[in-house]
Amino acid sequence: MRRTISADTYVALVLLLACAAVLNNLLSADLSGPYASPATLPVAATVVLIVLSFFLLAGSLRRAAPPSEPGLSRAAKLRVVALFVATALFIAAMAQLGYVLASIVFMIAAGLIFGNRNPVSLLGAAVVAPVALFFFFEKVMLVFLPASRLFG
Amino acid sequence: MDVLLTGLAAIADPMVLLMTVTGLVIGIVIGAIPGLNVPLAVAIALPITFSLTPVAGLAMLVGIYKGGTYGGSLSAILINVPGTPAAVATAADGSALTRQGKAGKALKMSLYASVIGELISDLALILFCVPIASLALKFGPTEMFALGIFALTLVGVLSEGNMVKGLIAGTVGLLLANFGVDPLSGQFRLTFGVRELSGGWAFIALVIGIFAVSEALAMAQQSLTTAKWGGVSLWSRENRIERAEWRQCAPAIGRSSLIGVLIGTIPGLGSAVAAFLSYGLGRTLSRDPDAFGNGALDGLASAESGNNAVTGTTFVPLLTLGVPGDVITAIMLGAFMVHGLIPGPALFQQNGDFIVAFFALMLLATALHFVIGLAGMSAFIQVTRVSKGVLFPIILLLAITGVYVTTNNVFDVYVMLGFGVLGYFMKVFGFPIAPLLIGFILSPLIEIGFRQAMIVSRGSYDIFFTRPIAAGFLGLALIVSLAVAWREWRRPAAPIEREI
Numbered sequence: 001m002r003r004t005i006s007a008d009t010y011v012a013l014v015l016l017l018a019c020a021a022v023l024n025n026l027l028s029a030d031l032s033g034p035y036a037s038p039a040t041l042p043v044a045a046t047v048v049l050i051v052l053s054f055f056l057l058a059g060s061l062r063r064a065a066p067p068s069e070p071g072l073s074r075a076a077k078l079r080v081v082a083l084f085v086a087t088a089l090f091i092a093a094m095a096q097l098g099y100v101l102a103s104i105v106f107m108i109a110a111g112l113i114f115g116n117r118n119p120v121s122l123l124g125a126a127v128v129a130p131v132a133l134f135f136f137f138e139k140v141m142l143v144f145l146p147a148s149r150l151f152g
Numbered sequence: 153m154d155v156l157l158t159g160l161a162a163i164a165d166p167m168v169l170l171m172t173v174t175g176l177v178i179g180i181v182i183g184a185i186p187g188l189n190v191p192l193a194v195a196i197a198l199p200i201t202f203s204l205t206p207v208a209g210l211a212m213l214v215g216i217y218k219g220g221t222y223g224g225s226l227s228a229i230l231i232n233v234p235g236t237p238a239a240v241a242t243a244a245d246g247s248a249l250t251r252q253g254k255a256g257k258a259l260k261m262s263l264y265a266s267v268i269g270e271l272i273s274d275l276a277l278i279l280f281c282v283p284i285a286s287l288a289l290k291f292g293p294t295e296m297f298a299l300g301i302f303a304l305t306l307v308g309v310l311s312e313g314n315m316v317k318g319l320i321a322g323t324v325g326l327l328l329a330n331f332g333v334d335p336l337s338g339q340f341r342l343t344f345g346v347r348e349l350s351g352g353w354a355f356i357a358l359v360i361g362i363f364a365v366s367e368a369l370a371m372a373q374q375s376l377t378t379a380k381w382g383g384v385s386l387w388s389r390e391n392r393i394e395r396a397e398w399r400q401c402a403p404a405i406g407r408s409s410l411i412g413v414l415i416g417t418i419p420g421l422g423s424a425v426a427a428f429l430s431y432g433l434g435r436t437l438s439r440d441p442d443a444f445g446n447g448a449l450d451g452l453a454s455a456e457s458g459n460n461a462v463t464g465t466t467f468v469p470l471l472t473l474g475v476p477g478d479v480i481t482a483i484m485l486g487a488f489m490v491h492g493l494i495p496g497p498a499l500f501q502q503n504g505d506f507i508v509a510f511f512a513l514m515l516l517a518t519a520l521h522f523v524i525g526l527a528g529m530s531a532f533i534q535v536t537r538v539s540k541g542v543l544f545p546i547i548l549l550l551a552i553t554g555v556y557v558t559t560n561n562v563f564d565v566y567v568m569l570g571f572g573v574l575g576y577f578m579k580v581f582g583f584p585i586a587p588l589l590i591g592f593i594l595s596p597l598i599e600i601g602f603r604q605a606m607i608v609s610r611g612s613y614d615i616f617f618t619r620p621i622a623a624g625f626l627g628l629a630l631i632v633s634l635a636v637a638w639r640e641w642r643r644p645a646a647p648i649e650r651e652i
Binding site: 007008011015022025026029031032033034035036038039040041042045046048049052053055056059072076077079080082083084087088090091094095099103106107110111113114115116118121122125126129130133137141142143145146 | 192196316317319320323324326327330334336337339340341342344365368369371372373374539540541542544545546548549550552553556557562565566569572573576580581595598599602603606607610611
């Protein structure tokens with residue numbers, strides 16, 4: 001029978017790699033303090049995390065992975081990736097396009113990713129929410145949101 | 153008697169009533185919006201209060217504080233996105249009840265438990281202000297460390313059935329809080345040469361990312377639909393709180409309110425610690441611990457009453473010692489000072505009428521909170537009628553805007569997105585999220601308490617066992633850990649994650 005590798009195995013390996021990086025950073029830094037240094041707690045937490053990761057790894061290797069369930073469809077995975085990319089682009093675009101314009105574009109994109117095909121609610125939410133938030137923060141809360149660099 | 157009458161007359165002013173209502177409405181709305189926080193609202197409202205009488209000005213700030221502490225639960229229940237860190241413990245059971253079509257029941261219990269918690273806290277403030285203050289003075293670094301360790305056992309309690317993954321999440325939370333400048337020595341640690349990390353991970357970015365963004369990513373993977381979650385009638389039969397449910401929740405509310413009262417008096421702890429402690433203890437003592445996280449009404453009641461029971465006694469150190477217990481009371485200290493009121497023992501001797509008015513104001517705000525909360529519930533529950541295709545883009549926009557206005561730093565918005573991805577994968581791989589938050593919240597308390605205690609004791613560990621309160625908390629931590637380990641030992645092994 002083909003032996004499969006469970007997700008827990010990968011997670012444990014990623015955790016062990018991260019712990020190695022953290023330990024390397026902590027032990028190579030010159031951290032000192034009376035009786036307990038700034039490195040004491042993080043080093044202790046990292047050591048505990050390494051032990052727990054080995055528990056996770058041992059548990060996942062000891063037991064065979066259950067039969068593969070029907071996973072996410074390709075379209076579902078694409079929607080998650082698309083939403084992540086749209087959000088990252090929106091954050092980057094806020095300073096260039098300005099808060100309101102970038103938000104309107106993002107709201108339309110996110111609405112489409114979530115499956116909203118109704119033009120009235122899609123455009124309505126895309127315009128009303130950013131404008132309302134802009135006025136609330138800039139006029140009521142007196143907190144400034146990013147202005148457009150491209151359009152002055 | 154004159155002092156009593158003068159004090160009570162001060163809150164009979166219609167302006168006091170108006171300001172309390174305004175503050176409560178602002179607080180509930182701010183608290184319900186992910187990313188916006190109560191300290192920000194209190195700070196913005198502070199200048200407005202300068203032109204009012206001292207009692208009217210404080211009425212607005214107290215209203216924002218009480219309303220904001222409660223408001224976080226609304227978004228936690230309705231959309232599984234806690235508006236405040238203290239509402240994280242509410243989200244698990246609240247959102248599960250919403251998915252079961254019982255959003256009305258969850259909202260009602262959240263309000264009732266919050267108001268009862270507040271009322272008990274107000275009464276504790278009024279009746280036992282001075283003795284409670286002397287108890288708070290007994291909490292030094294050693295006791296804070298021991299309390300932190302006791303609270304950390306919650307990680308184990310909330311990980312039952314999934315112990316290794318829960319402990320991993322809790323330890324990652326502990327570790328994440330250690331990035332940036334060391335609060336005691338000022339040395340940099342774990343910055344990896346990134347200048348923006350010198351201040352550590354922004355807590356607001358962590359909370360919003362791991363809840364709001366990860367929830368949005370998880371929603372995006374579901375089938376394309378504009379379906380609503382199904383509108384809920386607030387007064388339908390399944391949303392009524394039955395007598396048996398009251399009997400089940402009453403002990404949890406009483407116990408959690410007392411926890412909140414105690415936590416409120418100790419400077420630096422705050423409502424999130426109270427909510428988690430109450431929730432964890434509620435689960436430990438529950439006859440059906442497995443229901444917690446799956447729509448346990450007593451779980452929701454524990455978290456909410458513990459969370460809100462902080463709001464009264466937070467004023468104990470402020471009024472009696474002049475020491476603000478958290479950021480909000482620190483900002484409010486400004487309002488006291490501007491009106492010539494200097495908190496401390498002299499305030500009770502020289503401004504007795506103000507103290508009477510302030511105590512009456514706390515009770516008035518709690519009563520109005522109940523009325524406004526009840527009225528607002530019908531409006532908030534309409535969220536369940538909005539389609540996901542409209543709602544989740546708005547939640548994401550609110551999250552990004554909220555983190556940006558709080559930190560004024562685009563780097564922290566990217567951090568929020570990163571934590572959103574982490575939260576998404578934690579859900580996919582079956583790691584509980586609450587332990588990560590608990591670890592992150594408790595890490596500074598434990599680390600600073602431990603290192604300060606070691607300095608006080610000149611490196612001797614005896615200090616943790618010779619001070620009665622610290623030894624008591626450490627003993628309790630040991631008992632809870634053993635109980636959790638015993639229950640986990642007897643539990644059948646959990647299945648591991650599917651292959652990828």
